[in-house]
Amino acid sequence: MPNLNHIWQRFLLASSLLIGLAIxxxxxxxxxxxxxxxxxxWSVIHIDGVPLWTVAVVPVALTLIAGTLYHWMDSLHHFTEHMRHRHRVHEL
Known part of the structure; x- marks a missing residue:
């Protein structure tokens, strides 16, 4: 059975691109x-004349940005732990 991980990875990346374009x-x-x-x-914030689309799109965009930053930081943590472990194994 051939290893299809790279094909699955490309499929996921292409799907993400198409879904992102559709969004x-x-x-x-x-x-x-x-x-x-x-x-x-809101309780203390009063803004007049805000376009209606920003009320819906801006919170969604901020949530996606925060999720992306969290994912990047989590991936960086796993990478640094991997490199630390690799360095310790190399010392043995």
Whole structure:
């Protein structure tokens, strides 16, 4: 049985790209369809004239950015642990 890990990896990367492009197109269409302005009133923050699409898209974008940063930091931690272990094994 051949090792198909690289094909699976390429499939996942291509799928992620296509899904990301679809989300970008959907966000663009949503943004241009909702140009109405609204007033945002939280407890102490009052912002007038905010485009409606930003009320929906900005929190989603911030969540995706935070998740990406968390994933990168987690991957960096695993990499540094791998390198530390490799260095210790090399010393033996």
């Amino acid at each position: 970008g197109v959907a966000a663009t269409i949503f943004g241009y369809s909702n140009l109405t302005t609204v007033d945002v009133n």
